[in-house]
Amino acid sequence: MESDLENFRQQWQQEILQQGQQNQDLKDVNVSIITNKQKDTINLENSTLIPLIEESKNDGLINSFRNTILDLLPLNPIKKIHISKLPNELIICILKQLILTGDVNSLENGFALVCKKFFLLSRDSSIWHLLCEKFYCNNVNNHKELIQLCVNAHGNDLRRMYIERPRVRLDGVYISKCKYLRPGLAENTWIQPIHLVTYYRYIRLFSDGSCITLLTTKEPSNVVKNFDKFVHMLKISKKFKNFMIGYWKVIKNDDDTDDISRKNQVIIEANDKDLPKFTFNLKFDLKSTSIGKFNKLSWIEYYSVNNLTTEKIELLLKNENNFYFSKVKSYDVNL
Structure with a gap:
């Protein structure tokens, strides 16, 4: 009897343990299912938020670039490039900047003699077209007239036109040095002093047809530097007297005449601010010398016209000398 009872108890305890184990297994399965569902939910939320976060980051990055100044720098700044590797268009642009300083001699006798490629580039028509426009702009009314003049008189060769056709020099100053004797004040009858007076005339011509003239006793070293820019005319007029602003033009007389010059x-034609009633007219022969072409201005006539009465008054040229051109490297033709 007691043995049966003991067996029943042991069997009952085993059943209870088995039941508890089954309940625990069910609980673990439920927890695992819940955990997996939560992970799926979190992953779903994260997959939805990640594109939004990335998009906001991209917008912020783009906005930060809007006000950023980027400098284009070479990958290897120390590495040098040979000029022959530059595109022809870029070399021509450099040559145009060179000739605008008035240094055409370096183009012809320097750059063009290096190699065949540079020789051909120095003959590019756009370079000589630019020069002709600068030097002959005020002698023609428009571009078509300039081209027509080149075709008719110079065989459609702009370089030939620049070399043959008369032109003034724009890369410097025309200077005339004049002297005359003036009796001085005698302290007694035994001494009669005589003063040698030296003065200078300056003419600076610009590509737009304007010009400035100056009469002064100051030497070229003290005056030429003030003619470097057209915008400084007011500054010069305050510093010097006998300063005139005017316009120039070149007249080519093709009529048959014995005097070639x-x-x-x-x-x-120039006006003096101190004499507004008068217009001063200066007429010269444009000549060449052994030093260079078209570097001499010889006096023909000098007179003034009364703007109110149109009266013409001849001015004496007794003490006047011819003008000779002086090149100034700091001057720019493109003014």
Whole structure:
């Protein structure tokens, strides 16, 4: 009897343990299911938020670039490039900047002699077209007239036109040095002093047809630097007297005449701010010398016209000398 009872108890305890184990297994399964569902939910939420976060980051990055100044720098700044590797268009642009300083001699006798490629580039028509426009702009009314003149008189060769056709020099100053004797004040009858007076005339011509003239006793070293820019005219007028602003033009006389020098004339009309009633007219022969072409202005006529009465008054040229051109490296033709 007691043994049966003991067996029943042991069997009952085993059943209870088995039941508890089954309940625990069910609980673990439920927890695992819940955990997996939570992970799926979190992953779903994260997959939805990640594109939004990335998009906001991209917007912020783009906005930060809007006000950023980027400098284009070479990958290897120390590495040098040979000029022959530059595109022809870029070399021509460099040559145009060179000739605008008035240094055409370096183009012809320097750059063009290096190699065949540079020789051909120095003959590019756009370079000589730019030069002709600068030097002959005020002698023609428009671009078509300039081209027509080149075709008719110079065989459609702009370089030939620049070399043959008379032109004034724009890369420097025309200077005339004049002297005359003036009796001085005698302290007694035994001494009669005589003063040698030296003065200078300066003419600076610009590519737009304007010009400035100056009469002064100051030497070129003290005056030439003030003619470097057209915008400084007011500054010069305050510093010097006998300062005039005017316009110039070149007249090519193709009529048959025995005097060849009279075929090319430069005419200047200028006004003095201290004498507003008068217009001063200066007429010169444009000549060449052994030093260079078109570097001499010989006097023909000098007179003034009364703007109110149109009266013409001839001015004496007794003490006046011819003008000779002086090149100034700091001057720019493109003014």
